[in-house]
Amino acid sequence: MTHPDLAGKVVVVTGAGKGIGQAIAERFGSVGSSVVVNDVDAATAGAVAAGINDEGGTAIAAAADVSDGEQVQGVFDATIEAFGTVDVLVNNAGLVSPMLHFFDADEAWWRRIIDVNLTGHFLCGHVAARIMAKKGGGSIINMSSGGATRAHRSFTAYDASKGGIEALTRAMALDLGPYNVRVNALMPGSIDTAGMDTEARAYRGVNIPAGRIGDPYDMTGPALFLASEDSSYVTGDVLKVDGGMLAQQRSATVDIVHPDTFPAVEDL
Ligand SMILES: NC(=O)c1ccc[n+]([C@@H]2O[C@H](COP(=O)([O-])OP(=O)(O)OC[C@H]3O[C@@H](n4cnc5c(N)ncnc54)[C@H](O)[C@@H]3O)[C@@H](O)[C@H]2O)c1
Numbered sequence: 001m002t003h004p005d006l007a008g009k010v011v012v013v014t015g016a017g018k019g020i021g022q023a024i025a026e027r028f029g030s031v032g033s034s035v036v037v038n039d040v041d042a043a044t045a046g047a048v049a050a051g052i053n054d055e056g057g058t059a060i061a062a063a064a065d066v067s068d069g070e071q072v073q074g075v076f077d078a079t080i081e082a083f084g085t086v087d088v089l090v091n092n093a094g095l096v097s098p099m100l101h102f103f104d105a106d107e108a109w110w111r112r113i114i115d116v117n118l119t120g121h122f123l124c125g126h127v128a129a130r131i132m133a134k135k136g137g138g139s140i141i142n143m144s145s146g147g148a149t150r151a152h153r154s155f156t157a158y159d160a161s162k163g164g165i166e167a168l169t170r171a172m173a174l175d176l177g178p179y180n181v182r183v184n185a186l187m188p189g190s191i192d193t194a195g196m197d198t199e200a201r202a203y204r205g206v207n208i209p210a211g212r213i214g215d216p217y218d219m220t221g222p223a224l225f226l227a228s229e230d231s232s233y234v235t236g237d238v239l240k241v242d243g244g245m246l247a248q249q250r251s252a253t254v255d256i257v258h259p260d261t262f263p264a265v266e267d268l
Helices: 019-030 042-054 069-083 107-135 156-179 198-205 216-227
Strands: 010-013 034-039 058-063 088-091 138-143 181-188 238-241
Touching: 010 019, 010 069, 019 034, 019 042, 019 058, 019 088, 019 216, 034 042, 034 069, 042 058, 058 069, 069 107, 088 107, 088 216, 107 138, 107 156, 107 181, 138 156, 138 216, 156 181, 181 216, 216 238
Parallel strands: 010 034, 010 088, 034 058, 088 138, 138 181, 181 238
Antiparallel strands: none
């Protein structure tokens, strides 16, 4: 089993009813952590928690909207009641859509995305960090995006929220360092959470240096690393999990040299 130090640790994962959050919650369940599955959608949170328990793990569901301070407090109250403490928070809940061109955007759209993505990270981190500091430490993992440093078209609020999350990560790491609470972020590349067909996966994958789009499971090992003692001297960092996407100057389809022209393995 990887990361034996995570067995018995109490891990809260927000937005874990599907996608990356679900994969991370299930992976923590598989290494023996006690998992709190949060989502705004109570049905999916309940199903993921039930799945972890069915596999022999330990999980509860805690439905809440992470942009609402009272509901967030309720998630941590339920966590304390069930498991007594919080060791790890994975701030994963995030809204991508609706995507709107800047001229089509309005105040309500901007506020909702900033509220869920950025304020949600603050609210959950604010409650969790106090619990962690009182017990001598913990790990908070935020969820950034390539949009924090390279913009997507029609994603102004999302990209601004993710830039804010990277700044929040550094600022929290400084304030919480003396309390042994580490704060880092994961930066997923292009992760197939919607279940693309083979053609769509290939089309997206060709422009990623690793040659393929990511799966939600690709995010789980890095999450375990940032939660575990293996990263005990890592804080204030952003770990890219993107198959090399942000390392490239030009995508493969417009580059002068296309990967199709690389030497064949049998010719090496
Ligand atoms: N999939 C990618 O390629 C990708 C890339 C970069 C960053 N990310 C980030 O990773 C995180 C997860 O993305 P995903 O693709 O798995 O998304 P997803 O849409 O598949 O899942 C997000 C989950 O968050 C929940 N959620 C939404 N609003 C919520 C709220 N207010 N309170 C609690 N839960 C809420 C949703 O119900 C859903 O279950 C997000 O922060 C996203 O910005 C994803």
